[in-house]
Amino acid sequence: MLGISSGLMYGGGPLCTTALVYSYESDFTSNADGWVEDSVQGNLTLSFDEDIPGGSGGGWMKGVYDTEQTSASGIIKEDVYTSVSASEYSVVTFKLYIDSENWPAVSHIGMSFYGVSGAVQTGLNHPDVPVDQEFNVTLNDASPYLATLEDLIFSFMVGNNHPLADAEWYIKDIDVKIYLCA
DSSP states (O other): OBOSSSEEEEOOSOOOOSEEEEEEEOOOSSSOTTEEEESOSSOEEEEEEEOOTTOSOOOEEEEEESSOOOSOEEEEEOSOOOOOOTTEEEEEEEEEEEESTTSOSOSEEEOEEEEEETTEEEEOOOOEEESSSOEEEEEEEOSOOOSOEEEEEEEEOSTTOOOOTTOEEEEEEEEEEEEEOO
16 A cells, blocks of 8 residues: 555555564665675675765665666675564565666666575565655565575566666665564
């Protein structure tokens, strides 16, 4: 459902908050906090404690592609958590800013944030994010995890909206919570 203040809540299922079993909060003020490029053609330069265009403060991680992407690419944080059961529920929130220069001429960009459990990808939906504005995203996942959660992946991957050479994006305040459902 579309949120009130330039944000999006995407997903479904019952929210299970009986016990928090995993929590991660990003901190991009002094480094990339363990995030590295993933499936990138060419290079993705990551810088930290950046500010978005027209913004009023730092703390953002900035990504800049040097080559046009023709398939899904983004960032990954590996080895985040290793004991997820089928009765758990996840909530991911973050702020995203996509600078429209050097992206396809569209008003929204498709992206995905998901966990990888062994060889199984557990999707946290695919919202379309508007360009040239700070955007708050909340993703809920009631899908059962089938093995261990190993990695978190943030990727641009929907349709033909792949980044062009010199495309820029910014991400901040990634918050991942996994709850046990009773």
